[in-house]
Amino acid sequence: MTDYLDAADRFEHAFTETVENFRIVPGGEVTDAPMPDAGQVQQATELMVRTIFDIFRDTRLESVADKIAWGVVYSLHKVAKDIEGQADRAARVVQELIPGQDGSEVNSLELEDAQILCQSLDETQDALACMRDHAAATYHVETGRPWSTPRASLTSSKRTASVIAAQDFLKARYQRRAQAHAPQGPIVLFSGGQVWEDHALIYDVLDRVHARIPGMILATTAQDRGCDAIAAAWAARTGCKLIAFTLNHKLGQRAGFVRNEQMLRLKPAEAIVCEGSGIQEHLAREAQQARIVTHLLRRSDQRTSGWARAMNY
Template sequence: MTHHIRSVRDFSEIADLISLETAQPSQAFATAFTETVDGFSITAGGEASDAPMPDAREVQLATELLVRTIFDVLRDTRLEVVADRIAWGVVHSLHKVAGQLDGEADKAAVRIKELLRDADGSEVMMGELEEAQLLCQSLDEARDAVACMRDHAAGTYHAETGRPWSSPRGSLVSSKRTATVIAAADFLAARRRRRTDAHAPEGPVVIFSGGQQWEDHVSLSERLDAIRARVPSMVLATTAQSKGCDAVAAAWAARTGTPLIAFTLNRALGQRAGFARNEQLLALKPVEAVVCEGSGLQSHLARMVRAAGVPAHFFRLADQRVAR
């Protein structure tokens, strides 16, 4: 058995430590670290391995300790101020690897389509098809495992800093495990359905936008709580800014488990990028909107929301309730 060493600062942490060491893996880890294919190969033309998946509990503990230890060893030192940056990088490294595996799986899926299109029923062709399918399934399996680690590391980062971890680009979603599919055509169809579900959450959309200078997180969180009470299956769409109003909304979404769609700017559109993003938000046909005073982009969105007749909640900078 692997033994994990962790410092205990006071007696109140002993119970937590015992609980951590004896806990069963979460359902997410138990699922993500289940073998879904006989053999494993993430290298085209490489030898298939029959090695087992890592122990789910061991990986869950190691992932959490990886992030927490950074904060533990730097706490009360002059480097404490950069602990969150280092921990952010740890989560991002897992996110990057998951993305690389996902891209490689996409290429493998394209190869399966090509082989299906040209299939002639020969033994050689069937062998190539089986190899391509094993590669794609193995890459999916590896990607899901690493993405599970990434999500847990991000959750630990959130617990330590009070801020949700966010990627500089792309989505932060983990696909759901499906049963192993034998037929190549069925496998591709299941993969398409799974990716659609992961990247396009269903539910009534609430759009949210505000400036980067904002201190009153309480009022915004209370209003979002009230909307969610009326629309429990809501999906929140924001303008993806890393501070201010959008950061408050992202933290609220992480705390409540609300799906969040982050609309970043398309820089190729130049000065029109922000207005195009507002149009994208309205195209989602939102059931409600929250707009906080910020720049001309928020004023533009407010006018569009009113014109479209979307029920809206407007917040002004002057009305902030800031704790003293």
């Protein structure tokens, strides 16, 4: 119930009109039509994904349901990214028009029209990003796996002001984008092996850390299986911001250790390290030596003695 209410709040926020006049096609007519009903959009988004699994369940097409559902989420992601690109181009037009302002009515109207277009595109992108995120969460519920985009990151950034001076608008827009891709807040490091079955243990530890540090940002080692995938699913469920540190494969065998050092330079508040390889042992030791509060988790099978000794259990 809590997750559903959180989603309802996000939809209400994303589907609130933030600009009085709306236009997403250059030169098109301006409209003051309202946004769609947030609750209806939330239900429709969930049904788009869930219905695919329902109609294919217990049929010979059941095995492809997840592939089709993945495509539904990706279509929302693709349109949101396309709109984001249009908004970026519109913002550049606003920037180019600012120096030419001479107080004339023609120039002022041109700048106002350009800003309306940019703000409208931002509003549209936020709404589509909210739909995409909810569709991805539904995909995760149905499959047990977090939906992942083939490239780039998922960000959404809602504006609250409806009328902003052009330069202030561009500054706020730049800061909003920067914060979406490099969020500010207490960092909690997370890393673990690619073989892990105990989802509940990781969720429990993350929940307890999150309760102490509600504004935390989770920084993971970006693996698409095992511990990192579980942590990414937890972040999607709770709305916790996530930074994924990928490997620089050009560094060869050093890549994992260099990534550890990069993560530690963030000055994290805490670290959660699950049993895995020497990469995880290195991160745990370095975190402990830096006097970072470090939670060490081990698998619930019989292959833990080496990790236990190395981590001083």
